[in-house]
Amino acid sequence: MEKNHKGFPVTHVIGFIMSLVLTFAALGVAIKTSLPFKTILWIIGSLAVVQAGLQLYMFMHMNEGEDGKSQVINVAYGFFIAVVTVAGSIWVMSFGM
Amino acid sequence: MFKKGYLIPLLAFLPVLLLSGCNKMVVFDPKGPAARDILGLINWSLVFMLIVVVVVFGLFGYIVWKYRATSKNKDYVPPEEHGSTKLEIIWTAIPILIVIALTIPTVNTIYKLEKVPAGYEDKKPITINVTSADWKWIFSYPEQGIETVNYVNIPAGTPVKFKLTSAGTMQSFWVPALGGQKYTMNKMETQLYLTADNPGEFLGRNTNFNGKGYADMEFTVEAKSSKDFEKWVKEVKANAPKLTEKKYNELLKPTHLGRETFTGTHLAWVDHGKMNSKTYTNPELYKVHGVQGKIFKDEENNTEMNDSNGGEHNGN
Amino acid sequence: MSANVNTALPLEYQTEQNRMNILGFWIFLGAEIILFGTLFAVFSVLNARYAGGPTPKDLFEIKDVMVETILLLTSSFTCGLAIYEMRRGNRNGLLLWFIITLLLGAGFVFMEVTEFIHYVHEGATMQTSAFLSSFFVLLGTHGLHVSMGIGWATMVIIQIFKRGLTPVTARKTFIIGLYWHFLDVVWIFIFTFVYLARMVA
Amino acid sequence: MGINWHDFFIVGNPLILGSQIAIVLTMVGIVAGITYLKKWKWLWREWLTTVDHKRIGIMYILSGVLMFFRGGVDGLLMKAQTSRPEMKFLDAQHYNEIFTTHGVIMILFAAMPLLIGLMNVVVPLQIGARDVAFPQLNALSFWLFFSGAMLFNISFVVGGSPDAGWTAYFPLAGKEFTPGIGNNYYAVALQIAGIGTLMTGINFIVTVLKMRTKGMTLMRMPMFTWTSFIASVIIVASFPIFTVALALMTFDRIFGTHFFTISGGGMDMMWANLFWLWGHPEVYIVVLPAFGMFSEVISTFSRKRLFGYNSMVFSIVGIAFLSMLVWVHHFFTMGAGPGVNSVFSITTMMIAIPTGVKMFNWLFTMRKGRIELTTAMLWALAFIPCFVIGGVTGVMLAMGAADYQYHNTLFLVAHFHYVLIPGVVFAVFAGLYYWWPKMFGHMLNEKIGKIHFWFFTIGFNLTFMPMFFLGLDGAVRRSYTYSAESGYAPLFLLSTIGAVILAIGFGALCYNIYWSARYADRNISNDPWDARTLEWATASPVQFYNFAKLPEVKSIDAFWYMKKHNEGLTLKDEEVEEIHMPSNSGLPFYMGVIFGITGFLLVFEWKLAALVATVGILAGLIIRSFDYNDGFHVHKDEIKKTEKAWRSVNKGVNNHVS
Numbered sequence A: 001m002e003k004n005h006k007g008f009p010v011t012h013v014i015g016f017i018m019s020l021v022l023t024f025a026a027l028g029v030a031i032k033t034s035l036p037f038k039t040i041l042w043i044i045g046s047l048a049v050v051q052a053g054l055q056l057y058m059f060m061h062m063n064e065g066e067d068g069k070s071q072v073i074n075v076a077y078g079f080f081i082a083v084v085t086v087a088g089s090i091w092v093m094s095f096g097m
Numbered sequence B: 001m002f003k004k005g006y007l008i009p010l011l012a013f014l015p016v017l018l019l020s021g022c023n024k025m026v027v028f029d030p031k032g033p034a035a036r037d038i039l040g041l042i043n044w045s046l047v048f049m050l051i052v053v054v055v056v057f058g059l060f061g062y063i064v065w066k067y068r069a070t071s072k073n074k075d076y077v078p079p080e081e082h083g084s085t086k087l088e089i090i091w092t093a094i095p096i097l098i099v100i101a102l103t104i105p106t107v108n109t110i111y112k113l114e115k116v117p118a119g120y121e122d123k124k125p126i127t128i129n130v131t132s133a134d135w136k137w138i139f140s141y142p143e144q145g146i147e148t149v150n151y152v153n154i155p156a157g158t159p160v161k162f163k164l165t166s167a168g169t170m171q172s173f174w175v176p177a178l179g180g181q182k183y184t185m186n187k188m189e190t191q192l193y194l195t196a197d198n199p200g201e202f203l204g205r206n207t208n209f210n211g212k213g214y215a216d217m218e219f220t221v222e223a224k225s226s227k228d229f230e231k232w233v234k235e236v237k238a239n240a241p242k243l244t245e246k247k248y249n250e251l252l253k254p255t256h257l258g259r260e261t262f263t264g265t266h267l268a269w270v271d272h273g274k275m276n277s278k279t280y281t282n283p284e285l286y287k288v289h290g291v292q293g294k295i296f297k298d299e300e301n302n303t304e305m306n307d308s309n310g311g312e313h314n315g316n
Numbered sequence C: 001m002s003a004n005v006n007t008a009l010p011l012e013y014q015t016e017q018n019r020m021n022i023l024g025f026w027i028f029l030g031a032e033i034i035l036f037g038t039l040f041a042v043f044s045v046l047n048a049r050y051a052g053g054p055t056p057k058d059l060f061e062i063k064d065v066m067v068e069t070i071l072l073l074t075s076s077f078t079c080g081l082a083i084y085e086m087r088r089g090n091r092n093g094l095l096l097w098f099i100i101t102l103l104l105g106a107g108f109v110f111m112e113v114t115e116f117i118h119y120v121h122e123g124a125t126m127q128t129s130a131f132l133s134s135f136f137v138l139l140g141t142h143g144l145h146v147s148m149g150i151g152w153a154t155m156v157i158i159q160i161f162k163r164g165l166t167p168v169t170a171r172k173t174f175i176i177g178l179y180w181h182f183l184d185v186v187w188i189f190i191f192t193f194v195y196l197a198r199m200v201a
Numbered sequence D: 001m002g003i004n005w006h007d008f009f010i011v012g013n014p015l016i017l018g019s020q021i022a023i024v025l026t027m028v029g030i031v032a033g034i035t036y037l038k039k040w041k042w043l044w045r046e047w048l049t050t051v052d053h054k055r056i057g058i059m060y061i062l063s064g065v066l067m068f069f070r071g072g073v074d075g076l077l078m079k080a081q082t083s084r085p086e087m088k089f090l091d092a093q094h095y096n097e098i099f100t101t102h103g104v105i106m107i108l109f110a111a112m113p114l115l116i117g118l119m120n121v122v123v124p125l126q127i128g129a130r131d132v133a134f135p136q137l138n139a140l141s142f143w144l145f146f147s148g149a150m151l152f153n154i155s156f157v158v159g160g161s162p163d164a165g166w167t168a169y170f171p172l173a174g175k176e177f178t179p180g181i182g183n184n185y186y187a188v189a190l191q192i193a194g195i196g197t198l199m200t201g202i203n204f205i206v207t208v209l210k211m212r213t214k215g216m217t218l219m220r221m222p223m224f225t226w227t228s229f230i231a232s233v234i235i236v237a238s239f240p241i242f243t244v245a246l247a248l249m250t251f252d253r254i255f256g257t258h259f260f261t262i263s264g265g266g267m268d269m270m271w272a273n274l275f276w277l278w279g280h281p282e283v284y285i286v287v288l289p290a291f292g293m294f295s296e297v298i299s300t301f302s303r304k305r306l307f308g309y310n311s312m313v314f315s316i317v318g319i320a321f322l323s324m325l326v327w328v329h330h331f332f333t334m335g336a337g338p339g340v341n342s343v344f345s346i347t348t349m350m351i352a353i354p355t356g357v358k359m360f361n362w363l364f365t366m367r368k369g370r371i372e373l374t375t376a377m378l379w380a381l382a383f384i385p386c387f388v389i390g391g392v393t394g395v396m397l398a399m400g401a402a403d404y405q406y407h408n409t410l411f412l413v414a415h416f417h418y419v420l421i422p423g424v425v426f427a428v429f430a431g432l433y434y435w436w437p438k439m440f441g442h443m444l445n446e447k448i449g450k451i452h453f454w455f456f457t458i459g460f461n462l463t464f465m466p467m468f469f470l471g472l473d474g475a476v477r478r479s480y481t482y483s484a485e486s487g488y489a490p491l492f493l494l495s496t497i498g499a500v501i502l503a504i505g506f507g508a509l510c511y512n513i514y515w516s517a518r519y520a521d522r523n524i525s526n527d528p529w530d531a532r533t534l535e536w537a538t539a540s541p542v543q544f545y546n547f548a549k550l551p552e553v554k555s556i557d558a559f560w561y562m563k564k565h566n567e568g569l570t571l572k573d574e575e576v577e578e579i580h581m582p583s584n585s586g587l588p589f590y591m592g593v594i595f596g597i598t599g600f601l602l603v604f605e606w607k608l609a610a611l612v613a614t615v616g617i618l619a620g621l622i623i624r625s626f627d628y629n630d631g632f633h634v635h636k637d638e639i640k641k642t643e644k645a646w647r648s649v650n651k652g653v654n655n656h657v658s
């Protein structure tokens, strides 16, 4: 967490380009390919997670500061609960039917 | 004063004593294989619960008695213990073992209850469609072509496949003497196998709260011998009035009814268990005291039955 | 609470109160993750219940969605630059990028509102079906967050104009930056699981 | 708007009319009393605008006790109605409203504020801090909670109460089956209070992570702080889910969407799913801080440090983790596949393991101790056997297949009262007796306390024990009556008698508070129990800045260590430094009021008016954004004076522990 950046904001630019690339990759996989729906879902879902991680680390500097560790644990935990909520709801509500 | 300290543990023991002695409670008096399987599981769990309760209460009584402050031990200075890895492992491990011992029969029973009960596999099950409505139970016999309200006759010794659904609110179908309960839900179908070993009459009821008339939402199950059952079906077909759609709409209004019997079933025009079935609601009839909301004032169809469509879904 | 100032750190981390606020905001974001997660759970369960109403294929326009996505992604980038300038102590750079960020955000909100109006004209309202209820509430919640973010950021900009870069204004700016990036993260998932996935399904 | 006043104020029922008159008279009385005593300014300056965690805590506790009373009266009314078969005391509609408000009020507006109140008073003291991390936010949390609680309570007399159970299952809770506005109150009032709770959670997480005094490492924190911290984590993990669920309910009821309705493709089961995704963790939110209090009380009155501190910490973390993974056990009977039911049976039963660890650790804390039977300790002792009964019956419910027979019967009702009352209410009583001197500078009377204890515990067991058997005999919950042929009458009557004894016990507490406030000895030390943790290292009642000099911690049970090594107990004049404290603010109070107004308008579905009122909320937020008030400094002289006062008193105090 250096106080003064000098010169060019390299990480930000890289982050931005990568997020654009990932977005268009997801678009391409979804619209242009004819993979099975499940496969597409897994691929674009993973791309989304990567991009979210990118934002969290490269733009939000999640692990910076004296509480970096707490912040990372907190976000991971929140994400875990969100996944439990989504996956659990889908599983339970599909009723194994 | 301290002697009273035993009162709580004593009181707490009461249930255990009563449980082992009292066999009249309906859950402990099963009349069919499903209820019997569950009771087996319950009894198994009670053994372990008894052990846990005895151990904890015993330790509790002993420790509190032995280490209570008295005028004699005024100068006793308790040691500074941090804990004991050995003891802590013991009281983690034993509960783990108990939980495992409970898990295995639980999972077995859960799977078992989904199927035709053991011992009755060779009997052809009959199907009865159960539709719960506010505040009554409607039973349709698709194979026999008859419909009853608030009572259901079944042949004893024959597995019955109850197909459960609801015309409106969520209810729960429970005949404790025969087995566990399951919810009935609109645009959903759930299933429950129940079998009565012998002829007899059992009480069934709704356990899931659904408004003003909930307390009276009971029905009777009468298990008859196969012969009597056939006879009853014949009689119904000969004597009972035919169920019309108009009459059925009348039934679905939030009311209390006695027993009724019809020929024909409402499945001819609606199966509430289907995802796209018609929605029947009567918001006007549910008004109670206090300020009523406005939402239905804006809509044009605040009259009788609301016809909106169910939407499509992967469920059936 | 104490006025202990550690000047070795960036402005926004200099006081203990600032550090607590930033950590607190992260925890708030943790709660927001779960809040949006729940909305996603609802959408995932209800997303095929059209009740005879329009389906995603009838409604969604991939081109508009891509424009919205790029607007928001870019605003996240410019927000990053704003904080970058702030750490260099460049107030004007900060303000410039900050305002560009908000304009991009406003563009996004504008596009989304037009999109919604368009849907409603096609007869796809919140009351039409479970799918549309969950769609509108999920996207509406996100859009409302962005709008609130714009309003909040405007307050902060006024404070920077009035007070310059102090530990307090820097902390506020930093926190709103976090918020802004977070909304972009949420959008990534909306873009993926609402638009792309439902158009393919 | 064409209000029909007859509907607006629920009239025509003598019970409700009576309460309306009582409420009006009480309010007039309070206003008149304050005016007569010229206390308005004092009330505003010292309480309504306070940001002091101790005062906020006391306000929480006061509201919690009031709400406990309201919920308790609801409970008694239900018991009166079911005392005899086919009793005609309440009709079905009133019974339904009463158990709904009873459940909601007891859990959300009694248990929660009582626990959060004690957390507020104690946690900053235990970690050696001068306040919580965000004092103003803390006040806002309180006022939002209070506003939600009041909004919920007026439903009784204005517009109609919710009547779909505290679980508010759809489709019943939807407009089609409950067209009245009662359930709008549920959706809106819980939303407002819930937002307050969420902020409390965030506040305490940051407080514990950032404001611990020097040397107070995580593994030296008192157990109550640990459990409060973990409960806060669960709050932050689960309340957002509830926020969403309630928002969707509001949308369904007021804006005609189709989330949980039976028409338009909505899914009623989704409500149950979301409700329990929050609802299950919620019961651990209330029970964990309670566990913490028992740990403090048991350790103090056994004169030993807590046995197995590390495993206690791991077990609460384990409980917190598992608590998010078991929600389906509340609807085993919904027809989910056997795979689903099996998995959730197993995760649920696993909670018995960490809870058992705690049980045995408490028992072994007492072993080799010298157990002093103070009232606080009696509550902790009674908790152990009673809670074990609740816990093991919980495990019985957790066995999916067996639950098919227990579900929605009085067996279940007995289970949850057996965990909630020993687990939460006993804990709050223990906490009140224990920390009362810290809050008010005098003790609660131990003799009356024992009367309170015996009546309450005996009454409690008598009330709820019969319900296990009734449930096994097929008696269902939420049924306003039962037939004479059912054979339930004797046990129901026994249960009612128990509830009366219980109520006498609670009456004894109220009398104790009154008696002690008037007559109790004020000449007590800062440490009347010879306790172990830092809150006892400072004055009773605690001065507003908590500690003149922040203590340094060298071991767990920090204060005990200080006493044994005679370190840091005195304060030299040179050590006194100026203290920086936050200023009072009227904004949280204003926000509570404006949220209440907005909520009220929304309840009555006056959407436009509600929208206008939200401008008031935004205005509050904007004012906060521009508020640069940085607090004030307490001068050295003032600190020296305050410190001298209580430190010199200590020399000649009376000993109160019998």
Ligand code: HEA
Pocket (backbone or CB within 6 Å): B052, B056, B094, B095, B096, B098, B099, D167, D283, D284, D286, D287, D329, D330, D331, D348, D349, D351, D352, D353, D355, D356, D357, D359, D387, D388, D390, D391, D392, D393, D394, D395, D396, D397, D398, D399, D403, D406, D407, D408, D412, D415, D416, D419, D420, D423, D424
């Ligand atoms: C403070 C509140 C609280 C607590 C702590 C608990 C604790 C537990 N609860 Fe309870 N529960 C409620 C409050 C609570 N519950 C409420 C309010 C409801 C009903 C809501 C409604 O429908 O309105 C409910 C309902 C409920 C159900 C739903 C039943 C149904 O609707 O049909 C189930 C099912 O699994 C359950 C299980 C458990 C279990 C397994 C525990 C465990 O955590 C208990 C663990 C403790 C012990 C087991 C005792 C100590 C342990 C030992 C001495 C070790 C050895 C023991 C063994 C190995 C067994 N509870």
Ligand code: HEA
Pocket (backbone or CB within 6 Å): D068, D069, D071, D072, D073, D075, D076, D078, D079, D099, D100, D102, D103, D104, D106, D107, D111, D164, D165, D166, D167, D413, D417, D420, D421, D424, D425, D463, D476, D477, D478, D479, D480, D499, D502, D503, D504, D506, D507
């Ligand atoms: C923390 C939570 C909590 C607590 C403490 C309690 C406390 C009590 N509860 Fe419970 N209860 C719930 C949470 C709680 N409850 C929940 C969640 C439900 C489910 C609701 C639902 O189904 O939706 C429930 C449901 C419930 C029912 C089931 C209703 C039904 O299903 O038909 C009953 C019935 O007996 C009951 C009774 C009681 C009693 C007698 C007390 C007693 O312990 C109360 C003790 C307090 C007092 C007795 C107050 C003292 C008052 C005085 C001294 C004044 C006397 C004045 C006059 C008589 C005017 N409660």
Ligand code: CUA
Pocket (backbone or CB within 6 Å): A058, A059, A060, A061, C079, C080, C081, C083, C084, C177, C178, C181
């Ligand atoms: Cu880094 Cu915005």
Ligand SMILES: [Cu+2]
Pocket (backbone or CB within 6 Å): D279, D280, D283, D327, D329, D330
């Ligand atoms: Cu639970």
